[in-house]
Amino acid sequence: MDNKTPVSIFWFRRDLRLHDNAGLYHALKGKYPVVCLFIFDRDILDKLEDRDDARVTFIYQYIQKLRDELQQAGSSLIVKYNRPEAAWDDILQTYSVAEVYTNRDYEPYAKQRDGAIGTKLQQQGIPFYTFKDQMIFERDEVVKDDGKPYTVFTPYKKRWLKKINDFYLSSYPTEKYLHKLYQTQPLPNVTLTEMGFTESDIPFPETEYQHIIDDYARDRDFPDKKGTSRIGIHLRFGTVSIRDAARAAISREQTWLGELIWREFYMMIFDHFPDTEKHAYRAAFDRIEWRNNEQEFDAWCQGKTGYPLVDAGMRELNATGFMHNRVRMVAASFMVKHLLIDWRWGEHYFARKLLDYEAATNIGSWQWVAGSGTDVMPYFRVFNPEAQLKKFDAKMQYIKKWVPEYGTSQYPKPIIDNKEGKARALQVYRAAVAKP
Structure with missing residues (x-):
């Protein structure tokens, strides 16, 4: 050169x-x-x-x-x-x-x-x-009439869908202009070893997602099915185009498109409220008296809580860098509510393990589960891991894959009784919210 x-x-x-x-x-x-x-x-x-x-x-x-x-x-x-x-x-x-x-x-x-x-x-x-480039609409492009950001998803989604048109979905024809690249011989490279890393043997999901879209609403909640696109890592690092993805869904399956809109909602929220990385959006929830039992947290991380759907999800995460979205909600709720462990502990663990980790989506989702975020699940709603198992893995196919010792003496007993865990969570949450 x-x-x-x-x-x-x-x-x-x-x-x-x-x-x-x-x-x-x-x-x-x-x-x-x-x-x-x-x-x-x-x-x-x-x-x-x-x-x-x-x-x-x-x-x-x-x-x-x-x-x-x-x-x-x-x-x-x-x-x-x-x-x-x-x-x-x-x-x-x-x-x-x-x-x-x-x-x-x-x-x-x-x-x-x-x-x-x-x-x-x-x-x-x-x-x-x-x-x-990584969003269809960024920070201030989808806002209320008064210019303030939406903090509830449904009206944000309605405004997002009202605003979308071919202009926002059009691709940039970079291929036509590659002749403008500087012509040069190959430049020096670096290796993983030079950077102090070893190559991971975890397989990565494909970039293809078109075949998932039409049946997404029907299949997405069942962890034993290949019903989700798994393109999160590709959106995170931009190895697929968000415009291509949105265009593929806009006239077909609105549920899958809705997930892309959720991603933009959380990115917009995080851009406007960066303090939510460390603090609850709803200040009262920073007063929760977490138990933060390290042994119980370690059991959760290893998938040894005695609740098979939670354990299967954590083992899948540890082995593959992926966890099914329905199971993520159940596992996160169990840690926060049943075990009363600070949501930031779980967020950090997911940040370490998830291939598709995005700070905005992960923080927003954990605060949603904890009841402390913007558009939230009410704090008094606690996922029942036993009922969720019966509803979404009735034949135990997902459990058999990831918790093969379930039903034997090798599988640990529940770390806490389901009803007792819920009752304790509600008591602690009510006390935090009731404080002046």
């Missing part, structure tokens, strides 16, 4: 694809040839607890895929393993950067990071252009 040639940099983050990529499209339509960049961010990676974290392997595999696709177009990918500011210091010393393009990220750390990089670029007179 002629490092004196002015170039635009496109910075990949949560958008690991060439197809229908908003920021990449605008970069390619710009004045300068485009060099693509990905940074393995040490500010994130150094905090991970597991050196075989499957998400790092997933990202690494898709970075290799991007490199291959860019090389087929005669270009390559700058890959850095560093803290973002240090990585950008190196890039600005190495290349004649005229402009920088990227897609917006809405989580608190990401906004802080992008603010710092934007300031660094501005000091050198380099424009930093950001675009919407």
